[in-house]
Amino acid sequence: MSRGAALELFAPSGLPMVRKGDDLTALIGDALAEYAPRDGDVVVVAQKIVSKAEGRTVEIASVTPSERARVLAAEIGKDPRLVEIVLSESARVVRSRPNLLIVEHRLGFVMANAGVDQSNVAPQDGVARALLLPLDPDASAEALRAGLSARFGVKLAVIINDSFGRAWRRGTAGVAIGAAGLPSLIDLRGSPDLFGRALEVSIMGFADEIAAAASLLMGQADEARPVVLARGLTWAAPDAPAAALVRPQAEDLFR
Amino acid sequence: MSRGAALELFAPSGLPMVRKGDDLTALIGDALAEYAPRDGDVVVVAQKIVSKAEGRTVEIASVTPSERARVLAAEIGKDPRLVEIVLSESARVVRSRPNLLIVEHRLGFVMANAGVDQSNVAPQDGVARALLLPLDPDASAEALRAGLSARFGVKLAVIINDSFGRAWRRGTAGVAIGAAGLPSLIDLRGSPDLFGRALEVSIMGFADEIAAAASLLMGQADEARPVVLARGLTWAAPDAPAAALVRPQAEDLFR
Numbered sequence: 106m107s108r109g110a111a112l113e114l115f116a117p118s119g120l121p122m123v124r125k126g127d128d129l130t131a132l133i134g135d136a137l138a139e140y141a142p143r144d145g146d147v148v149v150v151a152q153k154i155v156s157k158a159e160g161r162t163v164e165i166a167s168v169t170p171s172e173r174a175r176v177l178a179a180e181i182g183k184d185p186r187l188v189e190i191v192l193s194e195s196a197r198v199v200r201s202r203p204n205l206l207i208v209e210h211r212l213g214f215v216m217a218n219a220g221v222d223q224s225n226v227a228p229q230d231g232v233a234r235a236l237l238l239p240l241d242p243d244a245s246a247e248a249l250r251a252g253l254s255a256r257f258g259v260k261l262a263v264i265i266n267d268s269f270g271r272a273w274r275r276g277t278a279g280v281a282i283g284a285a286g287l288p289s290l291i292d293l294r295g296s297p298d299l300f301g302r303a304l305e306v307s308i309m310g311f312a313d314e315i316a317a318a319a320s321l322l323m324g325q326a327d328e329a330r331p332v333v334l335a336r337g338l339t340w341a342a343p344d345a346p347a348a349a350l351v352r353p354q355a356e357d358l359f360r
Numbered sequence: 361m362s363r364g365a366a367l368e369l370f371a372p373s374g375l376p377m378v379r380k381g382d383d384l385t386a387l388i389g390d391a392l393a394e395y396a397p398r399d400g401d402v403v404v405v406a407q408k409i410v411s412k413a414e415g416r417t418v419e420i421a422s423v424t425p426s427e428r429a430r431v432l433a434a435e436i437g438k439d440p441r442l443v444e445i446v447l448s449e450s451a452r453v454v455r456s457r458p459n460l461l462i463v464e465h466r467l468g469f470v471m472a473n474a475g476v477d478q479s480n481v482a483p484q485d486g487v488a489r490a491l492l493l494p495l496d497p498d499a500s501a502e503a504l505r506a507g508l509s510a511r512f513g514v515k516l517a518v519i520i521n522d523s524f525g526r527a528w529r530r531g532t533a534g535v536a537i538g539a540a541g542l543p544s545l546i547d548l549r550g551s552p553d554l555f556g557r558a559l560e561v562s563i564m565g566f567a568d569e570i571a572a573a574a575s576l577l578m579g580q581a582d583e584a585r586p587v588v589l590a591r592g593l594t595w596a597a598p599d600a601p602a603a604a605l606v607r608p609q610a611e612d613l614f615r
Contacts (some may be wrong), residue, residue, distance in 0.1 A: 109373040110577050110585060118364040152478035200613040207613065215528035268564070272527040272614035275607045276545045276565025278420045278572065285448065309523070311576075314488025317533065318573030321566075321593060322365050330365060338576060352530045358455040358462065359527035359614050 115140050115197035116322040116330035123331075125160035130252030134331050140334050142257045146336055149319035150249065151331035152267040153222065155239045162234040163190055165282040181206065187221065190235050194219035199360055210238065214282065216269050240267065242283025243346035250285040262286030263357055264347070266316035266323075272359060279320030281347040283314035288312075288342035289349045300355060310345055311340065369485040370395050371577040371585035378586075380415035385507030388587050388590065395589050397512045402593055403505065404574035406586035407522040407537060410494045416464040416495065418445055436461065442476065445490050449474035454615055465493065468606035469537065470615060471524050494520065497538025498511075498601035505540040517541030519602070521571035527614060534575030535600040536567035543567075543597035544604045567602055 117136040125130065133150065142148075156162075169184035172191055178185035182203050192198075195208035199215055210219045220238040239245045242265045250263040264352065265283035270276075281289060289312035319333035354360055363425040372419065378384065385497035411417075424434065425440035429447055433440035437458050448451075450463035454470055465474045475493040476509075484590035494500045497520045505518040520538035525531075536544060609615055 110371040110579075112369040112573070112577050114367040114369075114573075116365045202613065273566070273607055273612060274565065274568065274605050276563045276568065276605060278533070278565045278568050308531045308577075310526070310529065310533045313529065313531065313533050314572040314576050317569040318367070318369075318576060320564075321569050321573060322367050324365075343510065350529050350531060352528055356526060358457065 108165065110337070112318075114322055115334045115336070116319075116320060116324075117332060117334070118330070120154075120330075120332060122155040123157045123290065125157065125162070127158045129155065129158040130249055130256070134248065134253055134256045136332055137253070137257075137334055140277045140336075142253070142259055142261055142334065143336065144259045144260070145262075145315060145336075145338065147262045147264060147287060147315055147335040148249070148253060149264045149266050149316060149333040149335060150246075151323055152238060152242070152265055153236060154219070154331045155242070155249075155265050155283075156236050159239055159245065161237040161239060163237065165190075165233045165235055166357050177206070187218075187223075187235065190237070191219045191221050194237055209354075209360065212238070212242070212282070213348070214269070216267075220267060220282075237326065238267070238282065243348055244283075246283035246347070247285035254286075260286065263313050264316055264319070266319055268320060279313075279316040279318070279323075281316040281350060284312045284345075284347040286344060287315075287338075288340055289345045289347050291340060310350060311342075313350060365588065365592065367573075369518055369573060369577055370589045371574075371579075372587060372589075373585070375409075375585075375587055377410040378412045380412065380417070384410065384413040385504055385511070388504065389508055389511045391587055392508070392512075392589055395591075397508070397514055397516055397589065398515075398591065399514045399520070400568055400591075400593065401514070402517045402519060402542060403504070403508060404519045404571060404588040404590060405501075405523050406476070406578055407493060407497070408491060409586045410497070410500050410520050410538075411491050414494055414500065416492040416494060420445075420490055420494065421486045432456065432461070434604065440480075442490065445492070446474045446476050449476060449492055454545070463506075464609075464615065465596040467493070467497070467537070468608075469524070471522075475522060475537075489565075493522070493537065498540065498603055499537035499538075501602070502540035514614045519567050519571055520576070521574055521577060534568075534571040534573070534578075536571040536605060539567045539600075539602040541599060542570075542593075543595055544600045546595060546597045546601050565605060566597075568605060 122137045168186040170189040174189035175185045178188040202205040222236045245262040268277035290310045291309045294307040375391045423441040425444040429444035430440045433443040455462040477491045501518040509516045523532035546564045546566045549562040
């Protein structure tokens with residue numbers, strides 16, 4: 106802990122627009138080759154390109170809203186078909202207000218609109234589509250981790266990130282919705298501090314902090330630079346997926 | 361947005377233990393000199409060393425708990441003197457449970473224990489002390505920004521960071537409690553996405569994401585590397601302090 110440390114993040118250019126069925130491991134690998142990935146590098150991938158490659162789109166015109174979606178849509182002033190899509194991705198509604206639905210996503214994430222996104226979805230054929238989160242982002246991260254590690258012959262970690270709003274604070278911050286090959290949480294309980302006492306703030310949201318760092322480089326229209334390589338991180342804790350970052354409802358004071 | 365991008369973070373070694381009255385601008389400047397700070401570099405400073413330099417400590421033995429603190433302390437199983445210190449830093453209690461108080465700090469931050477910390481406080485004289493947040497972290501950041509910019513003859517930005525727990529997610533993440541010389545929030549409303557539509561997720565917690573990135577390097581016993589220099593960030597929005605990150609209670613759905 107006494108020496109200086111450095112962390113580098115690189116966001117390659119040249120990644121093409123991603124479409125359903127694309128081999129994301131190959132596309133990301135091609136983009137990262139110039140950085141010669143090394144053991145311990147962490148590859149952060151924007152949720153949108155994972156969802157697109159996996160074909161997680163819904164044609165908005167194809168959706169028939171339920172009665173519940175129509176009532177809620179009228180309350181908050183949104184398209185009932187979009188509300189139907191959000192509800193279909195959610196375990197329950199946590200809060201609603203005009204133009205905003207905060208839900209518990211089926212994966213446990215408490216987030217706006219279940220992550221359903223209309224921006225940056227290619228109107229390639231004039232059909233309006235909404236983009237959903239990947240079906241199982243931890244599994245998607247693991248597949249990318251295995252594929253990219255094999256391609257470069259090194260041990261890589263992968264995070265799939267998204268930008269979430271927060272309670273109490275304005276603005277979004279990058280968080281990990283999928284992770285493989287690293288500990289999403291690092292439990293410091295019992296680690297002595299500089300004077301030998303136990304640390305009070307005790308569990309670090311490691312993958313979320315990496316996701317936030319990468320978000321800084323991904324840019325504002327975040328498909329422009331949807332992949333970031335982070336180099337210089339070290340950890341000793343065992344791997345844990347991003348699902349470990351979801352606070353179980355029983356220990357959550359704010360749902 | 362089409363070229364690759366890079367972000368570097370450096371955490372110097374060699375910063376001495378900080379004590380009340382120390383010239384923090386000089387200490388941080390000495391530690392950063394090896395990196396030859398440039399225009400646009402962001403210096404992230406751990407809250408603890410700012411609080412220590414400002415002498416924001418309370419001798420625990422000197423505190424007489426109020427009746428309210430004694431009742432609350434009995435409910436949650438904490439030292440009533442520590443509860444008194446937390447309450448004295450707080451506008452109100454948001455939630456409480458055994459061993460945990462989530463409060464609205466007098467600066468508006470919703471956080472555990474009002475940021476009052478017993479870890480890593482030097483028992484230099486055998487007297488137990490608690491460490492409070494800086495009195496005005498945005499002003500502290502501005503003083504550091506002005507002093508460090510003058511020393512190096514470049515335009516720097518400064519963030520004071522801390523690790524906060526979050527609603528809904530396990531683990532802490534670095535956030536900005538003070539900022540100067542950069543926009544704490546970047547409002548993307550109206551910025552077109554890749555297909556010319558307005559972005560839906562619209563305000564980016566820029567200073568919080570930088571704070572989280574720096575936290576990755578600060579290490580677990582975070583006084584070991586309490587200063588991080590971030591290089592490679594760019595922004596066009598006007599400066600806004602970290603106070604802008606506090607969601608006003610009237611627009612907060614979770615207080």
